[in-house]
Amino acid sequence: MAITTIDPKTALVVIDLQNGITAMPGAPVPTPDVIKNSVELAQAFRERGLPVVLVNVTFAEDGADALPGRTDQQRPAGQMPAGWDAVIADLEGHASDIRVTKRNWSAFYGTNLDLHLRRRGVTQIVLTGIATSIGVESTARFAHEHGYHVTIATDAVTDSNAEAHLNSVERIFPRLAENGTTAEILAALPAAG
Template sequence: MTITALDSRTALVLIDLQKGIVRLPTAHPADAVVSKAAELAAAFRKQGLPVVLVHVTFAADGGDALKPRADHPRPPMTLPADFADFAEELQLQDSDIVVTKHHWSAFYGTDLELHLRRRGITGIVLGGISTSVGVESTAREAHDRAFNVTIASDALTDLHLPSHEHSLTQIFPRLAEVGTTEEILAVLAANHLQPA
């Protein structure tokens, strides 16, 4: 697993690093994941590259949540008022793109692709929670849309370690280049960005 290059027009897309999710019991400490994501966000902003912060939330009546029979049943619940607020360490900026989703993928039912295409983005770096759900779903759809995908392996985690490891070792290598935050930052710093 290594990063060979990033496109010159690459966006950082961070999935569900929000207060209501980072408080969940994850396979790796969520604060470490958020810290790595924040490092990436700062570096992308410094390079003038887009940072996309994606969060998930639902209407009070749950009417905008998908309810397929195959999905795990969700008990009725009231979300905390800060459920969808981004983790403070990400330091949301006015220049950041905020995408609100209502299901797993950041592409499904959102304007994410519109934001990326209009900015000439050809590649994305992904991180977030959870690896096997929101991040993997987004990676699959990005790949299907011909974006070059890079996965920040230490800027993501899952609620279940086996699910995280399966995505990281079996699924992502077929869809993306996979490497650490340090490797991605090194490519950015060295300016080894590939023309779109």
């Protein structure tokens, strides 16, 4: 499906484009392409006075606020390298950007993202970032459940697992969102004022 419209009150929400995560290879969309497309969208949103939300994930050094619960997959042990949770330099330096720090997969759970969006009258979000099947999909699900129109920039999301990425893009996102390329989203944005 194609993008039908971009609401006048739309926010760009960039998921986990931070040093430690962008250092990993992306599949099938290369991580440098995700960064380039996310930066291009962020610039276009800023030019139009539309909100840009930069989301990062982090945990306390002692791991006290890490996700609880038993899982089959072991979580990384030990401390993360210094600066792993800092938003990449390509997106930094814009005082108007909204910053949200999460400690879960979704940018909505346990954060003030919904409050930031509702107070600005936002009715739609465009999502970019890493990982498609984790942070991006979780945020898309919560956004949909909160009543936002959701658009996924399919060439501005990637995963460490191509099969997981494709499952999200082909099976999950069509039920939660409209999907399109960066170029299609840019073409649908209201004119810069």
